[in-house]
Amino acid sequence: MEFRGILKQYNAQDLKNKFNAVSAEKIKTIISKDKLESDDLLVLLSPQAEPYLELMAQKANQLTVQYFGKVIQLYTPLYLSNYCINSCAYCGFKAENSSQRKKLSLSEVKKEAEFISATGLKHILILTGDSRQMSPVSYIQQCVEILKDYFSSIAIETYALSQEEYAQLIRAGIDGVTIYQEVYDRAVYAKVHLNGPKKDYDFRLDAAQRALFAGIRTANVGVLLGLNNWREEVFFMAMHAGYLQEKFLSAEIGVSVPRIKPHLGDFADIIPVSDKNLTQIILALRIFLPRAGINLSTRETAKLRDDLLALGITRISAGSTTAVGGHTLNYEQNQDEQFQISDKRDVAQIKQMLQQKQYQPVLKDWLRW
């Protein structure tokens, strides 16, 4: 069954009732199981699981070390363009924000690449806003062709593409696709995606699968925490990741759980997600998806990132900027960021922190063939 069909089997009210009905006693059983079912995931994400976070943390830590070792992969985002024709209620790049728009020229891309690769990073995530006119696939391809001389792994986070377009970029040299559904609840999705191509829920939902059919090596799905009840949202995202893992056995599937951050013209309807909630989310994800990559954004504070490290995180960004050209060009003063960065440490500082915690920072973990 396609994931769309799996999603349809659930409705919000049923799920809410299920969350309330779980027995916390089950947690002890669940963490000693070999393979978890969707009902187990519900238990791990339920309010009743809160008293068991330490127990879950021990299990999550053990699984993380078993599957990944004491290793954290580092990458940094590179914003190519913030032109965007979507109106997403929560985003700093939304079309009606009259912010200064910027798109890197190819020589600026090269300059950013030189700067970033000099820090030692070999994994990069390139991002664009949603504008097929200003940042068409051909432009992304040109950027990839420049970047592949500097980086051994290039992932994209951009608007949803067709399978053929993904294949085109894979041929050009990308190996990862990050595409967040942001919110799995269709009603909330429609409410926050007011205008633009991103309104098409199903086209976005199937994007990761199209990229995987096209042969991508790593696909990363995610929810933007704060748009809807997080238990429900994380449940669906984890099910999505699990579905992709089973369907594409040779691919690596990653998950991300960014918490919404204020930006220009604040989005007022944020449903709060506490540090404790975020901790529970990461633990549940690690236990349910032992081999999935889990990414932790610089939206989170340095302290929280450090604390969560042992609980399942496998990838963190360093030296991040969410401004176009933010690594080398001084546009920050008059340009909007997509969101605010809390952890402003550079690559060297992050490396030092990891080593202190006896983790090995990995800047490059594979070579393009």
Added chain:
Amino acid sequence: MSDIFKIRDKQIKSRLFLGTGKFSDKRLVKLVIDAAKVDVVTVALRRVDLESQDENILDYIPEECTLMPNTSGARTAREAIRIARLAKATGCGNWIKIEVISDNQYLLPDNLETLKAVEVLAAEGFVVLPYISPDISMARRMVKAGAAAIMPLGSPIGSNRGFKTEELVRIMIRQIKVPIIVDAGLAMPSQAAKCMEIGCAAVLVNTAIATAQDPINMALAFSLAVEAGRKAYLSSKRPGIDFAQASSPLTGFLTQE
């Protein structure tokens, strides 16, 4: 405790499947089936010996049993497909245990030929149960092609060497959604119990029962072991943790504020 076992839409009454080869007397087959309350029974298809006609094995298999003909004797997918179609033409149902063996020394199955046969026969509407060397990728492909269950070997056919493929079968139980049935090699009830304890849906036993000094009691012993193992599996979701617990808390930071 309700514990219903189905293959496709058919409810199966016993998790001990019986092979009917090597019995010293066909009458024992019926006695064994009755004593151990066996449901699924395997038979093979052979050319009729026109010179000395024997009684038919079906006369000794109660009608309530689920017949699972095998394709033994097949060395290729083509031969297995031919045998399967012949078996179906008997009118004894549409179950087929696919067994393709091209290695006469160890009698190990040829997974690739087996896969090809699964693809064709599942598409023809057979309930296909492939007998395989426990290879997870092959099992996945077979399930994708429509296999109703996967039957990994415990050790080579007739070898009585027991459950040697445990680690591979454990992975299969975790990763494959159709029932996993250990077939071949089980010598003693304790080994059958082990299979069931780790979550196999059923086991298929032939040689160990057929060649026992007392096949009826051996069948009974296997049946009890299968039941015991199953009950243990169902009740083993023990509370408690089976991993070392670090001495310092990992979530201490949550209460520091």
Added chain:
Amino acid sequence: MRLKINGKQQEIKDCFDLEKLISSKGLNPNNIVVEYNTKIIPKQNWPEVILKPEDMIEIVSFVGGG
């Protein structure tokens, strides 16, 4: 005429169709499946199969097996 039955050449007399051949061998029709020149022939069609020299006939039935 000479037929190949279960891999063996046999000389057959007075059997013009498949049904007569089966009954002449004393086989219980309910226990067997018959393949005529590699095609499975259902029981009810046996009388319609007119035998000719060099036909290949396979007669199989279930035996014990695991």
